[in-house]
Amino acid sequence: MPANYVFDNSVLLRAFLPDRDGSDSAKHVLALLLAGDITACEPKNALHEFCGALVKAFRKRDKTADEAVCAIRAFRKLPIRYEESQALIERASRLAFAYAKTWYDMYYFAVAEQAGVAVCTADEKCVAGLPGDFPCEYVLLQDFGA
Amino acid sequence: MTQAATSDITFGDSRFQPVGGSAEPRLPFDGHRRARQMLLGAAIGTGLVLAPPTGNVQWAEPVRLLPVERSSPVAGHQPSPEQPLARRAREALARMSSDRKALYEEVLAIRDGFGAPVDVNVLVREMREDAS
Numbered sequence: 001m002p003a004n005y006v007f008d009n010s011v012l013l014r015a016f017l018p019d020r021d022g023s024d025s026a027k028h029v030l031a032l033l034l035a036g037d038i039t040a041c042e043p044k045n046a047l048h049e050f051c052g053a054l055v056k057a058f059r060k061r062d063k064t065a066d067e068a069v070c071a072i073r074a075f076r077k078l079p080i081r082y083e084e085s086q087a088l089i090e091r092a093s094r095l096a097f098a099y100a101k102t103w104y105d106m107y108y109f110a111v112a113e114q115a116g117v118a119v120c121t122a123d124e125k126c127v128a129g130l131p132g133d134f135p136c137e138y139v140l141l142q143d144f145g146a
Numbered sequence: 147m148t149q150a151a152t153s154d155i156t157f158g159d160s161r162f163q164p165v166g167g168s169a170e171p172r173l174p175f176d177g178h179r180r181a182r183q184m185l186l187g188a189a190i191g192t193g194l195v196l197a198p199p200t201g202n203v204q205w206a207e208p209v210r211l212l213p214v215e216r217s218s219p220v221a222g223h224q225p226s227p228e229q230p231l232a233r234r235a236r237e238a239l240a241r242m243s244s245d246r247k248a249l250y251e252e253v254l255a256i257r258d259g260f261g262a263p264v265d266v267n268v269l270v271r272e273m274r275e276d277a278s
Contacts, residue, residue: 031236145230
């Protein structure tokens with residue numbers, strides 16, 4: 001039974017865009033995901049976030065729309081299960097209020113909490129200041145698989 | 147008085163031992179000599195050569211690095227261990243289906259073709275601000 005994770009877009013985008021930190025680890029995560037060694041479930045919003053961020057990055061670099069579409073198509077082929085429900089949206093809202101975090105960050109945690117899995121993020125800001133009794137598990141990309 | 151005191155100084159006198167350095171006595175103007183050596187070394191390193199007979203300054207050909215053959219492994223040397231995640235990824239790639247491998251290569255080609263690195267964390271947060 002492969003381990004399941006929720007990868008936020010700081011991880012997913014690093015497989016498609018070069019970043020000075022963590023791009024190699026994201027590449028390794030991609031390999032594990034495509035081989036079926038791990039599985040990924042994401043909030044539906046992650047797909048929209050991915051597209052928004054990728055198009056923004058491609059436009060800044062004067063890439064073409066076709067290039068952006070090509071990247072989005074490749075992303076859509078990844079074996080990711082998407083989750084969305086009213087309960088998850090509300091839970092993310094409550095987590096955002098309780099822990100002074102953005103709803104976007106907490107949506108990933110709400111999905112992870114429901115699935116009983118950990119969130120993997122490359123954005124330390126996302127998990128900074130979370131208390132020890134925070135109800136969801138998480139792992140930083142730099143520690144993933146260590 | 148001063149001269150008498152100086153004549154009493156001998157090498158090995160604990161009052162005049164250098165602290166934290168060589169016990170060798172230093173020659174007069176030793177600092178200048180060292181500075182000259184350093185300047186000469188720097189000049190040679192950058193291709194500046196002094197022609198001895200005339201003292202004229204000439205620019206020599208730039209120093210070219212000779213190709214160096216990779217040395218054989220040193221006995222007892224252990225290469226740095228592969229990170230567990232990298233090893234798992236390498237093993238995963240080895241048994242990945244061809245269509246998944248093609249997708250993997252496609253994603254990496256997109257990333258490699260993008261150009262200079264971006265700060266993905268900042269990008270995501272900016273995008274969220276744009277959306278809100």
